[in-house]
Amino acid sequence: MxxxxxxxxxxxxxxxxxxxxxxxxxxxxxxxxxxxxxxxxxxAQFEALMVVKRSGRREAFNPDKLLQKLRIACNKRPITEKQLREFAYTFEDAVQLPEVQAEEIGVQALKFLKSIDDVAYIRFLSVYRDFDSVDRFIEEIKQLGDAP
Ligand SMILES: [Zn+2]
Incomplete structure (x- = not known):
């Protein structure tokens, strides 16, 4: 000092x-x-990634919660637990921000799933609670249909 x-x-x-x-x-x-x-x-400095809910409430990012949602979407799909863990547990580092909107986590998870499995992607859209906009849901499905 x-x-x-x-x-x-x-x-x-x-x-x-x-x-x-x-x-x-x-x-x-x-x-x-x-x-x-x-x-x-x-x-002590708390550097945990904070998630901002739509209500404005903040809570510490929990990779296990994200992992649980991914598991539900990927049930019986050809996606390994290792792939899901890799995404969930490196999410915090990948974001590189002190806080993130809850919806943004959903969007990132959707991008990740879209790159590996369409069925898991659509399932995730339907189970992700923070992703509440029906318009956004339809928009995403349309985009999927347009994909080559
Ligand atoms: Zn001095």
Whole structure:
């Protein structure tokens, strides 16, 4: 931790105590070069992908929930569990955003299924609860029909 005043890397902790009811550690540091004191807070950073529901409510992305929906759509289809897991468990990294609209997860899952199995794709459209627009549903099926 460099000194904010002189940028020296030579600082030491003079005092350390929990803060915010234990969710953070407050540290009082002193710079060995300029002797000024400063405070740092150490707290856990939650980097989980957040899903924004249509209601505006946010919840942490759960790959198992996505995987469950994919499994239902792919039941008895020539798609392996490994393919589904690969998609669900790399989704968070693939998105590279702090949050995503719930519908966008559905759209990405549909693209993924469309590339491997049409039946699973149509099934997913019908089971994906967050995908509530009938117009969008029809539009997707039309697009599928137009595909070469
Ligand atoms: Zn300093």
């Amino acid at each position: 460099n000194c904010p005043f002189c940028s020296s890397a030579d600082t030491r902790v003079v005092n350390s105590r929990p803060s915010d009811e234990g969710s953070a550690i407050r540290r009082r540091r002193e710079c060995s070069v300029c002797s000024r004191r400063f405070t740092t807070y150490e707290r």
